[in-house]
Amino acid sequence: MVLTWTVMGKTTQPDPLPDRTMRHSRRKVLRVGALLTLGSAVPSLTGCDPFNQEPTPPDPLAPMVDEALALAATYRDAATTHPTLAGRLAPIAEAHAAHAAELARITKVALPSATPTTSTPADADADATLTGLREREQTAGDSAARACLAAPAGRAALLASIAAARASHLEALQ
Amino acid sequence: MNTPTPGASSAHAAALTAEYAAIWAYGPIGVRLTGPAQEAARDAEATHRRRRDDLVLHLTDAGASLPADQAGYALPFPVTDEASALRLAVAVEERTAGFWQAAVAATSGAERERALAALVDCAVRATRWRRTAGITPLTTSFPGRTA
Numbered sequence: 381m382v383l384t385w386t387v388m389g390k391t392t393q394p395d396p397l398p399d400r401t402m403r404h405s406r407r408k409v410l411r412v413g414a415l416l417t418l419g420s421a422v423p424s425l426t427g428c429d430p431f432n433q434e435p436t437p438p439d440p441l442a443p444m445v446d447e448a449l450a451l452a453a454t455y456r457d458a459a460t461t462h463p464t465l466a467g468r469l470a471p472i473a474e475a476h477a478a479h480a481a482e483l484a485r486i487t488k489v490a491l492p493s494a495t496p497t498t499s500t501p502a503d504a505d506a507d508a509t510l511t512g513l514r515e516r517e518q519t520a521g522d523s524a525a526r527a528c529l530a531a532p533a534g535r536a537a538l539l540a541s542i543a544a545a546r547a548s549h550l551e552a553l554q
Numbered sequence: 555m556n557t558p559t560p561g562a563s564s565a566h567a568a569a570l571t572a573e574y575a576a577i578w579a580y581g582p583i584g585v586r587l588t589g590p591a592q593e594a595a596r597d598a599e600a601t602h603r604r605r606r607d608d609l610v611l612h613l614t615d616a617g618a619s620l621p622a623d624q625a626g627y628a629l630p631f632p633v634t635d636e637a638s639a640l641r642l643a644v645a646v647e648e649r650t651a652g653f654w655q656a657a658v659a660a661t662s663g664a665e666r667e668r669a670l671a672a673l674v675d676c677a678v679r680a681t682r683w684r685r686t687a688g689i690t691p692l693t694t695s696f697p698g699r700t701a
Contacts, residue, residue, distance in 0.1 A: 467690065468691075468692070471690075471691035471692075471693060472693060474695065475693060475694075475695040478695040478696070479695070482696075525670060525674075528658065528666070528670055529663075529666060529667060529670070533659050533660070533662075534659075536658050536659050536666065537655050537656070537658055537659040537698070538696075540655055540658040540659075540669070540670050540673050540698065541655055541673070541696045541697055541698050541699055542696075543670060543673075543674060544651065544655075544670075544673045544674045544676075544677035544678075544697040544698060545677065545693065545694070545695060545696065545697055547674045547677060547678050548677040548678055548680070548681040548692070548693045548694075548697060549693055550678075551678045551681040551682060551692075551693075552681055552685075552691075552692040552693050
């Protein structure tokens with residue numbers, strides 16, 4: 381039997397992010413937020429505030445959203461400073477921005493609409509810029525790999541893909 | 555070693571079929587390439603063979619059934635020259651990456667680490683093949699994810 385390329389690929393690819401429920405839970409979070417705002421304006425009669433519960437611990441992946449946004453901004457700055465590198469750097473900036481969007485989606489963190497100011501200014505020397513980007517990519521790749529190995533199954537595929545993308549960026553910067 | 559789960563075994567079996575197909579595809583790829591590109595094809599083929607052998611051992615140890623290798627695999631396009639050989643090499647690595655990404659989600663611990671390493675290796679090789687082929691951009695945003 382000869383298996384065709386496409387059939388084999390399609391049948392074994394599960395949806396990496398089957399999380400339709402997140403939209404509902406985000407709505408719920410918004411609703412709870414609105415109630416909290418109301419609650420704070422009305423003094424409690426009983427002294428027992430049903431909303432005064434332990435805050436939920438922050439999502440361990442939330443810092444990765446900021447990390448990916450900062451990387452995207454750093455690549456954009458580097459591409460502006462070194463137009464000759466823009467062809468290589470712009471797609472990598474887009475990839476980091478796409479990673480930030482996906483990470484924000486699964487962690488339910490709101491993406492800032494403005495460009496973050498956390499980017500590292502690009503070095504005037506192109507080689508030094510590339511060296512700096514390689515170091516950032518290496519660190520970010522390691523952090524994605526660690527996060528992947530520690531993550532529940534539902535998140536591991538995305539984190540693995542991000543780790544692989546960062547490794548391929550490192551290769552593209554050689 | 556982790557106790558293999560049925561999900562892990564079927565993801566590994568699927569990855570094995572991808573490695574069989576990759577090894578087969580590097581045959582027609584290699585004959586169209588010369589010099590460093592042919593060396594890179596040999597190296598890639600050796601890596602896929604090593605992963606195939608690891609998977610066969612792993613599945614056998616787990617008592618899972620082994621999918622059979624095929625005598626031939628349908629290629630997504632004909633390989634007639636260097637350019638098409640390089641494009642196929644990119645396609646092989648991209649496709650194999652997808653199976654390893656699925657294996658990442660189906661495994662944990664050392665098994666997941668191995669699946670992640672395979673996904674990373676496929677993504678990096680795909681980038682190298684794109685550079686050799688002059689294909690831009692050199693990278694994709696989500697290696698392993700099918701479009």
